[in-house]
Amino acid sequence: MFAKKKQPPIKSLIAQGTRIEGNVFFHDGLRIDGEVIGDLRASDEQPSLLVVSEAAVVTGQIHADHVIINGHVKGPVLAFELLELQPKARIEGDVSYKALEMHQGATISGQLKPMAGGLEDKPTLKLAANNG
Numbered sequence: 001m002f003a004k005k006k007q008p009p010i011k012s013l014i015a016q017g018t019r020i021e022g023n024v025f026f027h028d029g030l031r032i033d034g035e036v037i038g039d040l041r042a043s044d045e046q047p048s049l050l051v052v053s054e055a056a057v058v059t060g061q062i063h064a065d066h067v068i069i070n071g072h073v074k075g076p077v078l079a080f081e082l083l084e085l086q087p088k089a090r091i092e093g094d095v096s097y098k099a100l101e102m103h104q105g106a107t108i109s110g111q112l113k114p115m116a117g118g119l120e121d122k123p124t125l126k127l128a129a130n131n132g
Contacts, residue, residue, distance in 0.1 A: 025041050051068045
């Protein structure tokens with residue numbers, strides 16, 4: 001259904017037991033197992049991957065191409081390609097995405113907003129009844 005693009009490597013880790021207060025800017029991939037109070041923003045220059053693990057808590061905005069969440073996010077999430085919500089994901093904020101994969105158990109307290117451009121990639125459907 002979706003073309004599999006090569007994911008960027010995870011080059012940075014915010015480990016469990018670590019708390020960062022302030023905005024975080026990153027390239028390639030970032031995994032969060034700890035706590036971040038501030039915005040997480042990926043570079044626009046190349047594909048990005050952000051993983052928020054089950055133990056992680058993020059309070060702030062998230063901006064990345066591919067976002068995988070299994071922890072707690074308090075703030076808006078913008079996934080410019082794919083947003084994966086795993087079973088223990090909890091989001092308190094609005095969510096914008098191009099494609100969404102949501103597992104049973106994940107919760108969102110906010111609005112879901114598909115980004116423009118997601119629907120244009122699909123072929124136009126023609127009904128057989130209209131071929132008369």
